[in-house]
Every structure is written in C-alpha cells, then in structure tokens.
Amino acid sequence: MPNTNITPNTGGPISLPQAIQWTTNFRNTNTSAVKAHFFGEVIINQILSQPGCIGLRLYNAIDDNNQPQILLVGVDANGDDMTNDTIADLSLPCPNHCPSNSVLSM
Numbered sequence: 001m002p003n004t005n006i007t008p009n010t011g012g013p014i015s016l017p018q019a020i021q022w023t024t025n026f027r028n029t030n031t032s033a034v035k036a037h038f039f040g041e042v043i044i045n046q047i048l049s050q051p052g053c054i055g056l057r058l059y060n061a062i063d064d065n066n067q068p069q070i071l072l073v074g075v076d077a078n079g080d081d082m083t084n085d086t087i088a089d090l091s092l093p094c095p096n097h098c099p100s101n102s103v104l105s106m
Helices: 016-029 041-048
Strands: 036-038 053-062 068-076 092-094
Touching (some): 041 053, 041 068
Antiparallel strands (some): 053 068
C-alpha cells in the first residue's frame, strides 16, 4: 500500500532565521559533531534520474572508521527506498570542508 504522505512535493522552504536557529541548536548540543555534508549535483541527479524516483531519503550512518556519514537513496512513489540502484555517500564533511561565509555553520 502506498504511503500517501510521500509525494514529489514533500518538504518545503524554511526561513533563514529558523535555519540559523536550528543549526545553532544542533551545534550547541553536539559541539564536536560533523556540521554538514556536501554532495555534488552529479550524484544527486544520478539518483533522481532513476526511473520511478520521486525524491531522496537521507540516512545517518557511521562508517568503518567511526565517522558520521550521510547516505542518500532514491525513494519511489510507494515511499520505498530504491536500494537496487545508486546509494550515495563519499560526501565532503564540515568540518574540514566548511563554507567560509555561511551563517549556518558558524
């Protein structure tokens, strides 16, 4: 049975002040945690271009070196993960690859 909450329109914008507050809350609660991960458009488009893919699901993960990772997987209209094709990681974490001027990572 399809998950009727999963649609191509799921998600939406939030304001910059709210984004700043939420990322600040995270940093204050998790002082040594990875703040963000960067994925390039090629891998994102590769996942989104899979037949039947209507969006992305992001999974928190820990790699073999005990480092936090984010995994990206396509999701179909039933809300199911599309695990038979591309699953992405190998992102660039912040710190080490942080933007120099973003109010979300300061």
